[in-house]
Each structure stands twice: as C-alpha cells, then as structure tokens.
Amino acid sequence: MFRVFVYSLFFTFISLIVFNQIVSHEIKNKSRDLNGINFSIRSEERKESLLKTDWVVRTSPARLMELAEKHRVLLKLVPARGEDIKFIKLKEENN
Amino acid sequence: MGRIFKNKLRKAKVIAGDDLVHLFAPEKIDLDNDLLNTNILQVSRERVHLAKFFFIFIFAIFITRSTTLAIFPGEILSEPRKVVSKTIRNPLPEIFDRNDKLLATTVKTKRASIRNPVNPEETARLIKAVLPSWDEGRLIKKLQKKSYVELADNISDIEYYDILNSGVAEVEFHPVWRRIYTNQELASHIIGYSGRDLVGLSGIEKTITKSELLQEDIKLSIDITVQFHLESEIQKGIELYNADSGFGIIIDAKSGEIIASASLPTFDPNRISQNYSKDKIKESTFNQVMQGSYELGSVMKIMTLAMALEEDEIKLDDVFDDTVCIKISKNRCLNNYRNQSAETLITPVDCLVKSSNRCMAQIAQIVGRSKQQSFLQEVGLLDEYFLEIHETGIPILPKKWSDNSMITISFGQGLSVVPLSFASGVASIVNGGYRIQPTLYRQIKNDLRGKSIVSEGVSEKIRYAMRQVVIKGSGSKANVPGYAVIGKTGTADIPCNGSYGGCGNRTAFVGAFPGWDPQYILLVSFERPKTNIKEGVNGNSSYWNAGPAAGAIIKLTAPLLSVEYDKVREIEYPSSTKRIEQFSRENL
Structure with missing residues (x-):
C-alpha cells in the first residue's frame, strides 16, 4: 500500500516537473517577446521625444515670424493689435 | 547520573x-x-x-x-x-516657458570611438571617408599615440550607419545624452547652457546642477513669444542706432514674474561649447540685465519724486525755481542736462517732464540724504541681488554718501544699479505701492503683495507724472494709443577716466502699461547709441532711441499679453489736489 502511494507520488511529481518545464519554456518565449516590446517602446519614446523637439524647433517664434513675413501678402497677415484683442474678448463675453 | x-x-x-x-x-x-x-x-x-x-x-x-x-x-x-x-528617464529636467512651450530638453545620441586599431593608416582613411571633418594626418597621429580615440560626439542615425558600414572593426558606440535648446539664441541668458557632461555652466542650467533639481520639470515665467519680440526689437534698435549693446526686460508688475529679459549681444547655447573662444564666451554670456550694474540716468528721478511725495515733504502743486544755483563744487553750479533752458517756477510734475536736474536736487535737499538712502534701500535698489540664478550683479554705491552724492543720485549719477532691481523698484512704486520680488519661476498665485513702500495715493501721483512725460515730454515716441503708456526716459554719460563726458552715453526708458493700472513694466536701454540722420534719428538721447524702441515693443507685446485696451481712457490728475492745481497753473 505504502509502495503504491510512493510510486503514485513519484509519478505525480515527475509529471508536474514536465509540466513546469513546458510552462517555463513558454514563459521564456513570452518574456523575450516582452523585452522586444519594451525595447521598441523605448525606441519609440526616443523617436517621440525627437519629434516633439523637431516640432518645437519648427514652431519656434523666429521661424514662425519668418514664415509670416514670407506669406504676409498672400494671407493678408498683420501684427495683432489691441483693438483685435478687445474685439475677441467682447465676443467671448457675449457668447 | x-x-x-x-x-x-x-x-x-x-x-x-x-x-x-x-x-x-x-x-x-x-x-x-x-x-x-x-x-x-x-x-x-x-x-x-x-x-x-x-x-x-x-x-x-x-x-x-x-x-x-x-x-x-x-x-x-x-x-x-x-x-x-x-x-x-532623462538625466536633466526639461525646461518650459509659461505657456508650456519646450525650451530645453535632453535627447539620446551616440558617441563613436576607436579602441586599439590594428592598422591606423587604413582605419584613418576609412573614417575620413565617412566623417569628412577629420583631418587624415591628425587622425593617424592620434590613433598611433593613443589606444582610445574619440571620433565624433552626438552623431545622427545616418552617420551611425555610415560608420557601421565603413568597414572599421574597432569602432565602438556609447549612448550619450545631449542637451538641446530649441529656441537657440532666445532667452539664452536665462536658460544658460551646459557642458558636454550635462553640467550646467550658467543660468537656470547651473541652478539645476547646483541645487540638484533633477526630478521635476521646470516651468519658467518667461513667455517665449514676448521674449522673441523684445530681443528682435532691441536687435533692430542696436542696428538702427549703431549701439554697442542693449538690453530690455519686461516684468509683471503684480507678481514680479520676469516675462522676458533680453541682453544683446547674445549667444547660441547649442554651439557655445564648441564654436566659441574663451573670451567670446565670457563676453556673450554676460547678462546685462541681471549681472550688470549701470548708472541709468534720469529714470532715477522717479525714485526721488516718489520718495519726496511719500515723506510728504512736497506736494504736486509746490513750485520750484529751476534757475537757482546749486553748488556742487567751489565755483561750479549744477547744470541741467545739456544746458536746457530753465524756467523760473515749475511744479514737480513739470520737473519730471522737463527732466530738470536742478529741480530734483532741490527736492533731494528737502528730503535729506539719510531718508534718500533708506528709501532706495526699501525699494530694493541697494540689495545685493538674489534671484533663482547664480549670476547676479551688485549695485555700486558712492564711497561716502555725502551731500554731493545725494544731489547726483537724485538725478541718476553716482549710483550704479542692477537693471532688474531698478525695474522691480519702479514696479513697486507704480503698482499701488507694494514691493514685489522678481522671480524666474511661474507663480501659481497671481497677486504676491509684499511690504508697502509708498501709499496708493503717491503711486497714483507718480503714474500721472509719468504719463505727462509720455504725453508732452521726452517719452512721447513711446506712446501707444490705447494703453496710456507711462514712462520716463534717461540719458546718462558713461563715466570714464574718472569723469563724465566724451565716452558716449547710455540711454534708458522705463515704462509701464496700461497706465491706469500697470500690469507690466518695461525697461529698455542702449549703450553708446549714435545719430542716424539717414533713418530720421536726429539725436543720441533717449528720446531718439530708447523711447521709440520701447513704443515698438509695447505695440507688439501688449496684445500678446492680452493687456486691457481702451482708446479713450486717460489718467486724470489725482483728484485730492485737483482744485489747487488749477490755481498753481494760473500762477505759472
């Protein structure tokens, strides 16, 4: 009886170990995938910060001024005046 | 057992x-x-x-x-x-302006280097092909001498692949951080710059390194668009008036926040470590607004007038004789600026409008030198300045505060002040009389009232007097309709070889807008401006340069700062003394 008990235990343990091995192998694969995703997140974040900086450089006041000067005639641009601001404020209040 | x-x-x-x-x-x-x-x-x-x-x-x-x-x-x-x-996480925090626009950030780049090349000549030839900035002979020498040679810092992705494909096996790449200042020269004196290993060397960058503020992003009080207009207008002014240098500052009169601060000539913090010589770095990183200390001339008369009105020694309807002889040495009387014609009897407001030295000297004599010193101390002009950045200047006081220096200080000679502290001092007088502490960080509370310096009534009177300067005095070119600009011009001879005269002058304009309830203080100054008759600049006093420059700046920046606009509103004569004023006008 005792012997049967020991054998069955032994068998259970062996099968559990096999199961563990299969699962851990899968985990290794998954964690490799995860590392890959993390790496791509990092590189995307780096790219994002670069793009953000690019955007700030592109919309810097000096460059915008240059563009405004260039297209002043075509787009009928004029520097903001105090009257305009007052007009906008009045409009906001009315709404 | x-x-x-x-x-x-x-x-x-x-x-x-x-x-x-x-x-x-x-x-x-x-x-x-x-x-x-x-x-x-x-x-x-x-x-x-x-x-x-x-x-x-x-x-x-x-x-x-x-x-x-x-x-x-x-x-x-x-x-x-x-x-x-x-x-x-970035090793240094990002810097933003008051509208959350990015001013400085850190990006990751690579550094290429070579360790123990087998064949230096061949390696140098291959590297030269992809990095043309290297001189081949110099590179060979370096490779033969040293076991580790740095090829390039902050290389781009294209260069990275070029070097990888060049066929040199000994190349190594290390990730490095690079600080990027997105607006190049704009506000570079405030932001400062940092060296190769991200150690801040000036401005806010130095503060970050010194105080180890490495976690949080920094939000400055600077408005980068206003900063741009201030810098470009002052640059235009320097070119038009052929001045040596110039500076300008706009501060919030209620909270002390520095909205813009320009000191020209300026520098590009992105390139300063590589392209500038040591002398040039020293010269261009000098921040005139915060590090400098200058005699600003007649703008100081605002202080004298405010002091006398606060001490209740004079009233707006008092009259002074502008022709009286005030002895400054044995047989010399005090001259008015450029010997302007003097009238016999003028009121304190006219003293400011005509910028009379004799009149101010009389007012200072009435008040006395100890009160003058303590008033200037209270306003903050004599403070050894403290701000969030480390480079701040100190005022230069006369060696002995004698009666003579009292007279000269009353109209702005003999006392050098830090421009920033002067601007905040004027702000403290015209904003209703409470002291403000200038700051470079964005404040959450809008109203930071400090100690009361002058009463609300005195503040009103000063605003009226300064408005008269712009309406009919030397500041008329700074007038912008709709904002009732108040201000005062100043032209000071730059002292050299122990005397005044012959060394050019420094012109200044200090103003505030809108005049009825000043929101922003503006200080503009040029060093050694010249006449430019071709462009219609017929003089070199502040009427011709600092005044118009200030007007242009106010015209451009006031809408951006959404300042209240009212075309018809004027500053009236302070009501408590209105009746007497008519009487005194009849006397004149």
Whole structure:
C-alpha cells in the first residue's frame, strides 16, 4: 500500500516537473517577446521625444515670424493689435 | 547520573549473549533496559519514515511553488518594467516657458570611438571617408599615440550607419545624452547652457546642477513669444542706432514674474561649447540685465519724486525755481542736462517732464540724504541681488554718501544699479505701492503683495507724472494709443577716466502699461547709441532711441499679453489736489 502511494507520488511529481518545464519554456518565449516590446517602446519614446523637439524647433517664434513675413501678402497677415484683442474678448463675453 | 547514561549507551548496543543472561538470572531483568533493547529497530524504522515524509513535504512545497509560479508568472515578470522606466528617464529636467512651450530638453545620441586599431593608416582613411571633418594626418597621429580615440560626439542615425558600414572593426558606440535648446539664441541668458557632461555652466542650467533639481520639470515665467519680440526689437534698435549693446526686460508688475529679459549681444547655447573662444564666451554670456550694474540716468528721478511725495515733504502743486544755483563744487553750479533752458517756477510734475536736474536736487535737499538712502534701500535698489540664478550683479554705491552724492543720485549719477532691481523698484512704486520680488519661476498665485513702500495715493501721483512725460515730454515716441503708456526716459554719460563726458552715453526708458493700472513694466536701454540722420534719428538721447524702441515693443507685446485696451481712457490728475492745481497753473 505504502509502495503504491510512493510510486503514485513519484509519478505525480515527475509529471508536474514536465509540466513546469513546458510552462517555463513558454514563459521564456513570452518574456523575450516582452523585452522586444519594451525595447521598441523605448525606441519609440526616443523617436517621440525627437519629434516633439523637431516640432518645437519648427514652431519656434523666429521661424514662425519668418514664415509670416514670407506669406504676409498672400494671407493678408498683420501684427495683432489691441483693438483685435478687445474685439475677441467682447465676443467671448457675449457668447 | 553519568553512570546510568553510560550504562544506557552500552545497553543500546546489541551485545552477543545478552538475551541468554536473562534465562539464567530472571531477577536481573531491568524493565527500562528491556524496553530500550526491544525498540531499537522500531525506532530506526520510525526515523526513516519521518525523514521520508519530511522529504516529501519539502518536495511538495517546491513543486507547488514552482507550479504556481509557472501558472501565474506575474510576480516575477512585473519587475523588469521598473528597470526599463528608470533608464528612459532623462538625466536633466526639461525646461518650459509659461505657456508650456519646450525650451530645453535632453535627447539620446551616440558617441563613436576607436579602441586599439590594428592598422591606423587604413582605419584613418576609412573614417575620413565617412566623417569628412577629420583631418587624415591628425587622425593617424592620434590613433598611433593613443589606444582610445574619440571620433565624433552626438552623431545622427545616418552617420551611425555610415560608420557601421565603413568597414572599421574597432569602432565602438556609447549612448550619450545631449542637451538641446530649441529656441537657440532666445532667452539664452536665462536658460544658460551646459557642458558636454550635462553640467550646467550658467543660468537656470547651473541652478539645476547646483541645487540638484533633477526630478521635476521646470516651468519658467518667461513667455517665449514676448521674449522673441523684445530681443528682435532691441536687435533692430542696436542696428538702427549703431549701439554697442542693449538690453530690455519686461516684468509683471503684480507678481514680479520676469516675462522676458533680453541682453544683446547674445549667444547660441547649442554651439557655445564648441564654436566659441574663451573670451567670446565670457563676453556673450554676460547678462546685462541681471549681472550688470549701470548708472541709468534720469529714470532715477522717479525714485526721488516718489520718495519726496511719500515723506510728504512736497506736494504736486509746490513750485520750484529751476534757475537757482546749486553748488556742487567751489565755483561750479549744477547744470541741467545739456544746458536746457530753465524756467523760473515749475511744479514737480513739470520737473519730471522737463527732466530738470536742478529741480530734483532741490527736492533731494528737502528730503535729506539719510531718508534718500533708506528709501532706495526699501525699494530694493541697494540689495545685493538674489534671484533663482547664480549670476547676479551688485549695485555700486558712492564711497561716502555725502551731500554731493545725494544731489547726483537724485538725478541718476553716482549710483550704479542692477537693471532688474531698478525695474522691480519702479514696479513697486507704480503698482499701488507694494514691493514685489522678481522671480524666474511661474507663480501659481497671481497677486504676491509684499511690504508697502509708498501709499496708493503717491503711486497714483507718480503714474500721472509719468504719463505727462509720455504725453508732452521726452517719452512721447513711446506712446501707444490705447494703453496710456507711462514712462520716463534717461540719458546718462558713461563715466570714464574718472569723469563724465566724451565716452558716449547710455540711454534708458522705463515704462509701464496700461497706465491706469500697470500690469507690466518695461525697461529698455542702449549703450553708446549714435545719430542716424539717414533713418530720421536726429539725436543720441533717449528720446531718439530708447523711447521709440520701447513704443515698438509695447505695440507688439501688449496684445500678446492680452493687456486691457481702451482708446479713450486717460489718467486724470489725482483728484485730492485737483482744485489747487488749477490755481498753481494760473500762477505759472
């Protein structure tokens, strides 16, 4: 009886170990995938910060001024005046 | 006790013939000993059982634990995420302006280097092909001398692949951080710059390094668009008036926030470490607004007038004789600026409008020098300045505060002040009379009232007097309709070789807008401006340069700062003394 008990235990343990091995192998694969995703997140974040900086450089006041000067005639641009601001404020209040 | 123990030990062993002894001497049977003898095998069997179950138990724990971990791996796998986020974090915080526009950031780039090349000549030839900035001969020499040579810092992705494809096996790449200043020259004196290893060397960058503010992003009080207009207008002014240098500052009159601060010539913090010589770095990183200390001339008359009105020594309807001789040395009387024609009787407001030195000297004489000194101290002009950045200047006081220096200080000579502290001092007078502390960080509270310096009534009177300067005095070119600009011009001879005259002058304009309730203070100054008759600049006093420059700046920046606009509103004569004013006008 005792012997049967020991054998069955032994068998259970062996099968559990096999199961563990299969699962851990899968985990290794998954964690490799995860590392890959993390790496791509990092590189995307780096790219994002670069793009953000690019955007700030592109919309810097000096460059915008240059563009405004260039297209002043075509787009009928004029520097903001105090009257305009007052007009906008009045409009906001009315709404 | 010891004997019994020994006996037991002896009995515990199976001894040949031991059981036979019992046959012949049954009385000798010791029950305890017998029990021990019979149980020996059983005991050992039990111990084996115990050990077996113990092992099974341990094994079961291991198996269950490893199985649960295999099924629910969350506990161990969630760890690396933290490590990743740690490496992503920037080593220096980002700097933003008051509207959350990025001013400085850090990006990751690569540094290429070579370690122990086998064939230096061949390596140098290949590197030269992809990095043309290298001189081949110099590179060969370096490669032969040193085992580790740095090729390029902050290389782009294209260069990175070029170097990889060049066929040099010994190239190494290291990730490095690079500080990027997105607006180049704009506000560079405030932001400062940092060296190669991200150590701040001036401005806010230095503050970050020194105070180890490495975690949080920094939000400055600067408005980068206003800063741009201020800098470009002053640059235009320097070119038009052929000035040596110029500076300007706009501060919030209520909270002390520095909205813009320009000091020209300026520098590009992105390139300063590489392209500038040591002397040029020293020259261009000097921040005139915060580090400098200048005699600003007649703008100081605002202080004299405010002091006398606050001490209640004079009233707005008092009259002064502008032709009186005020002795400054044995046989010399005080001159008005450029010997302007003097009238016999003028009011304090006219004193400011006509910028009369003699009149101001008389007012200072009435008030007295100890009160003058304590008033200037209270306003903050004599403070050894403290701001969030480390480079701040100190005022230069006269060696001895004599009666003569009292007279000269009353119209702005003999006392050098830091422009920023002067601007905040004027702000403290015109904003209703409470002191403000200039700051470079964005303030959450809008109204930061400090100690009261002058009363609300005095503040109103000063605003009226300064408005008259812009309407009919030397500041008329700074007038912008709709904002009732108030201000005062100043032209000071730059002292050289121990005397005044012959060394050019410094012109200044200090103003505030809108005049009825000043929101922003503006200070503009040029060093050694010249006449430019071709462009219609017929003089070199502040009427011709600082005034118009200030007007242009106010015209451009006031809408951006959404300042209240009212075309018809004017500053009226302070009501409490209105009746007497008419009387005194008749007298004139």
